[in-house]
Amino acid sequence: MLDSLGGKPDTIVALATPQGVGAIAVIRLSGPDAIPLANQVFHGRNLTKQNSHTIHFGTIRDGNRIIDEVLVSIFKSPKSFTKEDAVEISTHGSSYIVNSVIKLLIRKGARPAKPGEFTLRAFLNGQFDLAQAEAVADLIHSDSEASHQAALHQMRGGFSSEIKVLREQLIHFASMIELELDFTEEDVEFASRPDLRILVERLLRVIEQLIGSFDLGNVIKNGVPTVIAGKPNAGKSTLLNALLNEEKAIVSDIAGTTRDFIEDEINIGGVIFRFIDTAGLRETTDTIEAIGVSRTQEKMKTASLILYMFDLGDTDMVEINRDINKLENLGVPFLKVANKVDKAKTQFISELKDMFPDTIFISAGNRENLEGLKSRILELVNLDKFKTGNTVVTNIRHYDALVNTRQSLLDVLEGLDNEVTNDFLAMDIRRSLHFLGEITGEITTDDLLANIFSKFCIGK
Template sequence: MSSHFSRIGDTIVALATPQGVGAIAVIRLSGKEAIQITNRVFFGKNLEEQASHTIHFGTLRDGDRVIDEVLVSVFISPRSFTKENVVEISTHGSSYIINQVLRLLIRQGARPAEPGEFTQRAFLNGQFDLAQAEAVADLIHSDSEASHQAALHQMRGGFSQEIRELREKLIHFASMIELELDFTEEDVEFASRDDLRVLVEKLLRVVENLISSFDLGNVIKNGVPTVIAGKPNAGKSTLLNALLNEERAIVSDIAGTTRDSIEDEINIGGVMFRFIDTAGLRETTDTVEAMGVNRTREKMKSASLILYLFDLGDTDMVEINRDVNKLENIGVPFIKVANKLDKSNNQFISELKEKYPDTIFISAGKKENLDVLKEKVLELVNLDKFRTGNTVVTNIRHFDSLTRTRQSLLDVLTGLDEEVTNDFVAMDIRRSLHYLGEITGEITTDDLLANIFSKFCIGK
């Protein structure tokens, strides 16, 4: 069990802004004595006499020595992020000043905060549930519009509300069945089995939708792994450089230059894509190049999207047909991208358009039609469900709990079909409630909380 669970009454302090030199830094305290501790070293107004949500100018001093001129923001319990007394001190962003202030406050009775301890206290004090607390970390780490919106929706309680509604309906039936167990000799029915079946089937549909949204949620949170695959010298590295607008990959006329995969990210339409430039697909006797080709095939199988790139001036229809068949067998969505427009003839282009009308024609070297390619890439991700405001599951822990919930609900239906006794039905319902409760924190263990909040940054 993490040590700070038993020290919840301490006043904690940490730097809330990133490490390093900057214009300002914010040092945050939370706890019963946060205002008194700060007041002992702050020279300005008496902070203990000030109203909540006020800001005050003054100096921080260690004895007679002035450390810095600061602004101090006061938040009085329960009107703060943690629902405790909170003070935020804005200092100049010198690392020397920051260290001096932290050491001063620790000598006055505060202790250094552990990772995620501010957010953990907010959860323990009922500011929000566990799913919302986890969304705080996701919001901090969001690097695209889509991941930002998903985290914000979860932090505001959209996901939690759906889970709470599911639990409340199940709790009602669970209590009715438990009541029946107290009247087994009376042969009374407080909970209609038909109504319970209707409810469980309805809940299953909701849970299934949430589970199925995880693929999209994972893409939104972690980016779309997109492999650029094709023969050597098809222009894969040139395309990666063109998409990134920088010379990230080595470009050469010598076939087989790329021996291992090169990855980088680009934001397209508010979604992060992890583009992976791979070794060219061909048979080779070069041991190192062969290893790269094998890795390419593995990357293709694990990708969410493949850009099949071929050189219009060095590829015939037979080869394209063969490659398309292989890609279809892999089962990963792919886009046919015809590169080097200036090296082809109109007849071959017409044949391609007739047989594969969804082919995207580009010139990576001249950066022609890249916008068309980006639009097609974004289209295949299919963010319609996300953009209509539906809840999207982005957390693997939530996905796991929902999967267990689904199995428990299926067990309830099996029990009803086989007309098992009430105690077994009640047991399956209680398991469903347990797994749903794990998501929002109604069911927790200290180890679970320690694991979740240890992944937060210090100061949050």
């Protein structure tokens, strides 16, 4: 972060908007020389004499050559994203203009920003903690209402607040036990063991809830893997095309047309579902089709939801019962989807409703009752916990730290049960504090920060 002489921090520059031609582009500067440096190339008002949070019209010039007419926004420390002096230059979206302005600023003394360096500076300057910084990237990449809400909740400190409360409670007991270590010869007890047990058990309940929320958080962030399964010609590809409103999958009366799986994303009720159209489930002597059937079975095992689809005109009750028993043994939530309702016999539909009242009846070809199917799909993905505003863990790094915290706290309980000495008890508590601190950034390493922020875009 410092310049080559080890002095004040560098002033960094990068394009903050996406690469490519557009109506406008925003070039971002941050650092102690951001305002005077921008002022060297800006012709209009003297930027060094302007107030924070003001916008100024003028031109960017390289000597006497005008590069572009621009708007320059000024943000003075500490009232900026990075808590440093910052400038944002809005130019026309020509890649030539953008590159010319950035090259000019670099010649004047700025250096190109590294991936995520603006957000890294915001974290290092105390704008927010590490979990909130990671939420910035999640917010940028959110592509559904649910993932947007989860990232926004985390960025505004919802998750961090819960972790900090847990950590502060544990720090108090840790300090008391550490104090006891200084008075071992006097047999003084500053930390009540029963109270410590109560605290640890309460922390474990909260941490278990956070760990348990990860499955939900993972599908909110990455989408719900949903397999459409059934025998050939059940209408799986037709359903996928109907949901996508495009001819993504090949539809044919010839059994075994889908040899491999076809995958695409669909937004239903603010949640991204990754629908996977698979090869039909049946016994086959065709080598390539058999490979597709095998892959289908593997996909079903790793899915979060299975749509078991069958043709009402080409499936009997015995076959449906057999398939349902196999799906129940997989342990994956599934929905029974009866297709081609427009061609089915009324008596068979009645029997199915009596035997399996939760069956959804559709006609994929006629796009009949697809909205009803979508509603049932949303019901099976339990978002109640998320919608009530509870904290949901969406980051695998946070999940891993919580799992390690849980084990350390269980070690504390085991130590209390075995009446271990204070030094061993203190060690387990310190380990718990370490893992909780990794989440919010109280405990960090250069490698950890480099790994996290390298995944950000350069202008962020």
